[in-house]
Amino acid sequence: MHDRLRGVCAAVLTPFDEALAPDAAALIRHCRWLLAQGCDRLAVLGTTGEANSLSVDERIGLIEALALAGLPGSTLVPGTGCCAIPDTVRLTRSALAADAAAVLMLPPFYYKAVSDDGVFAAYAETIERVGDARLRILLYHFPQLSGVPIPVAVIERLRARYGAVIAGVKDSSGDLANMLSLLSAIPDLAVFSGADELLLPLLEGGGAGCITGLCNIAAPLAAEVFAAWHAGDGERAAKTQARLSALRQAVLAYPLIAALKAILADHSDSPIWQTLRPPLVAIDAARRGALASALDRLGYCLPAVH
Amino acid sequence: MHDRLRGVCAAVLTPFDEALAPDAAALIRHCRWLLAQGCDRLAVLGTTGEANSLSVDERIGLIEALALAGLPGSTLVPGTGCCAIPDTVRLTRSALAADAAAVLMLPPFYYKAVSDDGVFAAYAETIERVGDARLRILLYHFPQLSGVPIPVAVIERLRARYGAVIAGVKDSSGDLANMLSLLSAIPDLAVFSGADELLLPLLEGGGAGCITGLCNIAAPLAAEVFAAWHAGDGERAAKTQARLSALRQAVLAYPLIAALKAILADHSDSPIWQTLRPPLVAIDAARRGALASALDRLGYCLPAVH
Numbered sequence: 001m002h003d004r005l006r007g008v009c010a011a012v013l014t015p016f017d018e019a020l021a022p023d024a025a026a027l028i029r030h031c032r033w034l035l036a037q038g039c040d041r042l043a044v045l046g047t048t049g050e051a052n053s054l055s056v057d058e059r060i061g062l063i064e065a066l067a068l069a070g071l072p073g074s075t076l077v078p079g080t081g082c083c084a085i086p087d088t089v090r091l092t093r094s095a096l097a098a099d100a101a102a103v104l105m106l107p108p109f110y111y112k113a114v115s116d117d118g119v120f121a122a123y124a125e126t127i128e129r130v131g132d133a134r135l136r137i138l139l140y141h142f143p144q145l146s147g148v149p150i151p152v153a154v155i156e157r158l159r160a161r162y163g164a165v166i167a168g169v170k171d172s173s174g175d176l177a178n179m180l181s182l183l184s185a186i187p188d189l190a191v192f193s194g195a196d197e198l199l200l201p202l203l204e205g206g207g208a209g210c211i212t213g214l215c216n217i218a219a220p221l222a223a224e225v226f227a228a229w230h231a232g233d234g235e236r237a238a239k240t241q242a243r244l245s246a247l248r249q250a251v252l253a254y255p256l257i258a259a260l261k262a263i264l265a266d267h268s269d270s271p272i273w274q275t276l277r278p279p280l281v282a283i284d285a286a287r288r289g290a291l292a293s294a295l296d297r298l299g300y301c302l303p304a305v306h
Numbered sequence: 307m308h309d310r311l312r313g314v315c316a317a318v319l320t321p322f323d324e325a326l327a328p329d330a331a332a333l334i335r336h337c338r339w340l341l342a343q344g345c346d347r348l349a350v351l352g353t354t355g356e357a358n359s360l361s362v363d364e365r366i367g368l369i370e371a372l373a374l375a376g377l378p379g380s381t382l383v384p385g386t387g388c389c390a391i392p393d394t395v396r397l398t399r400s401a402l403a404a405d406a407a408a409v410l411m412l413p414p415f416y417y418k419a420v421s422d423d424g425v426f427a428a429y430a431e432t433i434e435r436v437g438d439a440r441l442r443i444l445l446y447h448f449p450q451l452s453g454v455p456i457p458v459a460v461i462e463r464l465r466a467r468y469g470a471v472i473a474g475v476k477d478s479s480g481d482l483a484n485m486l487s488l489l490s491a492i493p494d495l496a497v498f499s500g501a502d503e504l505l506l507p508l509l510e511g512g513g514a515g516c517i518t519g520l521c522n523i524a525a526p527l528a529a530e531v532f533a534a535w536h537a538g539d540g541e542r543a544a545k546t547q548a549r550l551s552a553l554r555q556a557v558l559a560y561p562l563i564a565a566l567k568a569i570l571a572d573h574s575d576s577p578i579w580q581t582l583r584p585p586l587v588a589i590d591a592a593r594r595g596a597l598a599s600a601l602d603r604l605g606y607c608l609p610a611v612h
Contacts, residue, residue, distance in 0.1 A: 020391075020431070052416035055362070055392040083389070085326075085584065086361040107585060110358035110415065112451055113561075114585040121584035125326070145418055147453055148585070255419075278391065278427035279413060279420040279454070 005102055005138070005168055005190040006208040007040030008199075008222040009077060010215035011048035013260055014062070015272040022058055024065035026272045029306040030216075031071055037303075038223030039215060042071070046079035046104055047145060047172070048213035048257055053277040056087045060094045073099025077211070081106030081140055085122065089129045102136040102167050104211070109146040119154050127162055135165050138211075142172035142194065152178070152185055159186055170194055170211050180205045196222060197245040200237055203229045213256050214248050217263045217302055221247065243298075250294040254283055262288045263295070268305040311408055311444070311474055311496040312514040313346030314505075314528040315383060316521035317354035319566055320368070321578040328364055330371035332578045335612040336522075337377055343609075344529030345521060348377070352385035352410055353451060353478070354519035354563055359583040362393045366400045379405025383517070387412030387446055391428065395435045408442035408473050410517070415452040425460050433468055441471050444517075448478035448500065458484070458491050465492055476500055476517050486511045502528065503551040506543055509535045519562050520554050523569045523608055527553065549604075556600040560589055568594045569601070574611040 012034065015026035031042050044066065045051035045059050054062075063078055080091035080103040088105065095103045108114075108122050127135065139158070143149040150169070159166045171179045172194025179191050179198070183206045190208035193199055199210045199222060215222050221244040228237035251259045258276055262283055265273035276282055283291070318340065321332035337348050350372065351357035351365050360368075369384055386397035386409040394411065401409045414420075414428050433441065445464070449455040456475070465472045477485045478500025485497050485504070489512045496514035499505055505516045505528060521528050527550040534543035557565045564582055568589055571579035582588055589597070 047416075052389040053391065053414060055390045055396075058390075058392065083358040084361045084364075085359065086364065090361075108359060110353075110451065111585055115561075115587060118585035118587045121587060125584050145416065255421075278431050279417055279424035281421060281424045281427060 005041075005136070008038065008209055008215060008219060008226050009041040009043045009192065009211040010034045010039045010219060011046045011194070011211055011213045012042050012044045013213070013216050013257065013264070014045070014049040014051070014054070016275040016277055017272070018275060020275065020277050022054060022062055023272055024062055026270070027062060028066060028069040028071065031066065033306050034216065034219055035075060037219035039219045040209070041075050041077050041101060043077045043079065043104055043170075043211045046140070046211075047142065048216070048260070049079065050257065050277055050280060051079045053280070056082065056090055059091055063094045063098050067098035074101050076100040077102045077104050077138065079104045079106070079140070081109075083108045083110045085126050085129065088126050092126070092130050092135065093132070096130070096132050096134055102138050104138045104140050104170055106140045106142070106146055107148045107150055109148050112147045114148060116151055116154050119148065119150060120157050123158055124161065127165060136167040137165055138168045138170050138190070138192065139166065140170050140172070141178070144173070149173075152181055155182065155189075156185055159189070168192060168208060174198070176201055176205070179207060183207065196248045197241075199225050199244065200229060200241040213260055214244070214251060216260050218244060218247055246298055247295070247300060250298060251291070253294070254287060254291055255280070258283045259291055262291060263302065264305050266292055267302045270306070311347075311442070314344065314515055314521060314525060314532050315347040315349045315498065315517040316340045316345045316525055317352045317500070317517055317519045318348050318350045319519070319522050319563065319570070319579075320351070320355040320357070320360070322581040322583055323578070324581060326581065326583050328360060328368055329578055330368055332576070333368060334372060334375045334377065337372065339612050340522065340525055341381060343525035345525045346515070347381050347383050347407060349383045349385065349410055349476075349517045352446070352517075353448065354522070354566070355385065356563065356583050356586060357385045359586070362388065362396055365397055369400045369404050373404035380407050382406040383408045383410050383444065385410045385412070385446070389414045389416045391432050391435065394432050398432070398436050398441065399438070402436070402438050402440055408444050410444045410446050410476055412446045412448070412452055413454045413456055415454050418453045420454060422457055422460050425454065425456060426463050429464055430467065433471060442473040443471055444474045444476050444496070444498065445472065446476050446478070447484070450479070455479075458487055461488065461495075462491055465495070474498060474514060480504070482507055482511070485513060489513065502554045503547075505531050505550065506535060506547040519566055520550070520557060522566050524550060524553055552604055553601070553606060556604060557597070559600070560593060560597055561586070564589045565597055568597060569608065570611050572598055573608045576612070
């Protein structure tokens with residue numbers, strides 16, 4: 001059993017080589033660097049990790065490589081939610097074999113306008129098939145990308161049926177009211193924001209922390225918001241939150257994953273951060289320069305990247 | 307090389323057993339029955355076939371079973387488009403091994419708001435990796451479900467680069483104007499409607515035919531529209547089209563795949579049509595009864611199902 005889920009998690013980017021194959025060694029280096037940067041946990045193979053552009057075998061290969069490299073399972077929260085239940089089950093078992101703290105699980109996301117019963121049935125079937133009491137799930141609510149919201153009522157039904165297996169929710173909707181209504185319905189649910197600007201407001205409302213792509217380049221800021229808030233230093237928390245929010249706003253002027261990779265590439269000697277797997281593509285040199293200038297104006301500083 | 311792609315294709319339902327496993331034998335029976343009902347081709351493993359709820363291995367198993375059972379490759383148009391390029395490549399190779407007439411290929415559909423360059427790159431990378439001159443693709447434009455439209459400009463770029471490999475488009479947007487602008491840009495493109503009510507208007511505009519879920523229960527009507535139009539009998543074509551459209555409207559009062567399976571279940575002694583894989587769920591008995599009554603009022607009649 002791992003510690004209660006809370007804190008600052010990076011939604012970890014996945015590096016690809018020039019042939020578009022995932023580079024496990026570079027991912028391991030990046031994960032270690034993120035922990036050194038102040039991340040509590042690593043949400044590998046989620047949206048930011050381009051996981052849905054990887055086959056199940058590629059994803060399992062990366063999870064196994066992370067475990068083999070000695071990344072503690074307690075730091076890992078792999079994304080495992082696919083369109084097809086058998087795929088989600090295989091990936092989730094692989095995460096459990098790596099002793100992961102939890103898994104981040106999208107609902108099946110191809111079919112839209114599915115019923116509450118359908119979303120419930122998909123999660124229930126998956127949990128039953130995995131059949132492992134160690135399983136801890138963060139339900140992944142990201143209607144803008146998945147097209148399949150996870151209604152609060154469904155989460156309550158799942159909690160009633162599966163108890164502690166339903167450990168929390170990553171809410172990437174950007175809708176603080178939804179996060180607060182989750183906490184109001186299920187006070188001990190670990191609710192994480194996928195939007196950095198809501199980290200402090202969510203902590204104030206009883207939330208667990210954040211899981212964000214920006215933590216690939218701004219983990220120290222998020223970690224400081226979290227630490228200051230828990231130390232009761234509301235002023236420092238608010239000041240740091242404002243810096244984090246401004247950074248996010250600057251980055252979100254560009255497609256997020258491409259922008260994050262461009263920033264890492266600008267701070268690294270390795271060419272590994274210049275590749276995305278289609279349908280995502282890198283931002284061009286002009287936009288990359290404009291992004292770097294915008295960050296300079298914010299006084300943004302990143303320690304040298306592996 | 308197969309005949310030019312045109313005519314009436316069923317977007318074939320996939321039968322599941324009670325353990326939610328696909329039933330290859332029942333699928334083979336259903337495919338043979340659909341050909342006997344007047345379908346020109348069988349778009350197996352598409353949206354209606356719940357293919358995105360199946361693992362790649364399950365899908366390849368079904369394609370191999372169809373080939374092994376002697377279903378002619380010329381009748382097969384398997385769906386092969388996944389979120390991850392390696393999966394799409396594996397499935398497409400499996401379809402080619404079954405000598406399929408073409409494949410129906412969604413763009414990667416998890417990431418939204420992707421650029422034209424990104425959609426182009428995803429198809430280009432897939433085509434290059436498959437590396438087979440026999441490949442014929444129907445691009446699958448279904449923005450309502452995929453969330454990733456395939457703009458006409460991207461289709462023109464793909465046609466310019468890959469020629470006959472880009473054989474056509476299945477347009478499930480329900481937007482006749484988009485289909486006609488495709489034909490205007492690329493007159494020899496095989497454009498299929500995913501919406502039955504647009505079959506005749508699309509044929510009048512130079513289109514190739516339809517690929518629809520309704521053809522699982524109404525192939526004779528669609529085949530009659532197609533035959534009457536090609537025989538120059540516009541009056542019979544229009545009259546039959548009106549019956550087909552009324553039937554579609556009645557069925558679409560319910561979730562389509564569940565409704566189609568309910569109709570087959572009502573005409574079959576086998577329990578095989580009563581199961582959907584989550585996140586889809588069967589419609590309940592009351593709604594199933596109401597649907598049957600609505601079809602009765604339309605004078606709908608289905609021959610006994612296998």
